[in-house]
Amino acid sequence: MDRDNILLTPGPLTTTLRTKLAMLRDWGSWDTSFNELTARVRKSLLAIVHGEETHVVVPLQGSGTFSVEAAVATVVPRDGHVLVLDNGAYCKRAAKLTGMMGRRCTVVSFGDDEPVSPAALSEKLKEDASITHVLMIHCETGAGVLNPLQEVSEVCAAQGKGLIVDAMSSFAALPIDARRMKFDALVAASGKCLEGVPGMGFVFIRKAVLDSCAGNSQSLAMDLHDQYVYMEKTGQWRFTPPTHVVAALAEAIAQFEAEGGQPARLARYADNCVALVNGMAELGFRPFLDPSVQAPIIVTFHAPGDTKYDFRKFYEGARARGFVLYPGKLTQVETFRVGCIGAIGRNEMEQAVRAVGLTLKDLGIASGEPA
Numbered sequence: 001m002d003r004d005n006i007l008l009t010p011g012p013l014t015t016t017l018r019t020k021l022a023m024l025r026d027w028g029s030w031d032t033s034f035n036e037l038t039a040r041v042r043k044s045l046l047a048i049v050h051g052e053e054t055h056v057v058v059p060l061q062g063s064g065t066f067s068v069e070a071a072v073a074t075v076v077p078r079d080g081h082v083l084v085l086d087n088g089a090y091c092k093r094a095a096k097l098t099g100m101m102g103r104r105c106t107v108v109s110f111g112d113d114e115p116v117s118p119a120a121l122s123e124k125l126k127e128d129a130s131i132t133h134v135l136m137i138h139c140e141t142g143a144g145v146l147n148p149l150q151e152v153s154e155v156c157a158a159q160g161k162g163l164i165v166d167a168m169s170s171f172a173a174l175p176i177d178a179r180r181m182k183f184d185a186l187v188a189a190s191g192k193c194l195e196g197v198p199g200m201g202f203v204f205i206r207k208a209v210l211d212s213c214a215g216n217s218q219s220l221a222m223d224l225h226d227q228y229v230y231m232e233k234t235g236q237w238r239f240t241p242p243t244h245v246v247a248a249l250a251e252a253i254a255q256f257e258a259e260g261g262q263p264a265r266l267a268r269y270a271d272n273c274v275a276l277v278n279g280m281a282e283l284g285f286r287p288f289l290d291p292s293v294q295a296p297i298i299v300t301f302h303a304p305g306d307t308k309y310d311f312r313k314f315y316e317g318a319r320a321r322g323f324v325l326y327p328g329k330l331t332q333v334e335t336f337r338v339g340c341i342g343a344i345g346r347n348e349m350e351q352a353v354r355a356v357g358l359t360l361k362d363l364g365i366a367s368g369e370p371a
């Protein structure tokens, strides 16, 4: 079989043939046509969050984490104090990189099955006036929880704190409107809900704080202010651009727009999520999260209680049938995850459920029922 597997993972994910074909060219970094491509991509990205009036967008080479680290290093002054709202693995990563960037960091912890609390944030900000910035994850991809971005942004605005949002797994699928909420930086990447290939991130930075970002970063490569100034001046990226990734992203964005933009993408992913959860329920599987806090991005399922279950074998069985699952990221309970994002629809989700059902049979497991 020479067909690609369907990736039910939170990135890299399944892309269309049209997106893949966009990479069959070589571009020079000085090439006008490539610089126009970069400018076009930046313009489209700004439009997705309606940020034309309020924000600039700065692309950066690397995986999504590189851009989160760069956002912290660029937006937070060296003597700043960042409060991280923690309800999962990606929050913990954000807290870790904040500390490693030399910024003072305080973590407020929540359960990994519940959204972070704007009320608790408000209390914490009143208790500790030294906090300058709040860092939150919009969709915590660890368990799949949707966090209350609008409410958190209102608390930050009311108390005069900067807000940095990791919207990596939500951007382009869940609504984010810069006209209705205030954030200093919002981070996403090419290889998530825009369905491009992985290799670059981008950060929306509020124009009002842009000038004050000069000189904050202690890293040259991660300095988004420097990247911005250079790009505005020359139209080029500082350092070798991920040319093929940019070309694929431009093509992915054209398809995103043709599909109907963010509302259409959300509708497709929500339908994928329903098809997945319903199909898996018929096999006995139970989602880890309450439906009220589940984002339609990635679903965490409890592992089957049957003693014959082994994630490795389960993974291999589904993979042999063309579907790539993802391990769980929770420490307390045994789980696995299935992504709803990528260039896939209800058919692929139903086929994935069928592959899981056949794999259970192979392993002699009667039901996906948890222990």
Ligand SMILES: *Cc1c(COP(=O)(O)O)cnc(C)c1O
Binding pocket: 010, 011, 063, 064, 065, 066, 068, 090, 137, 139, 140, 141, 166, 167, 168, 169, 189
């Ligand atoms: C995917 C993702 C990232 C970035 O992960 P990389 O492996 O660096 O691409 C960051 N935060 C969240 C919430 C994510 O889903």
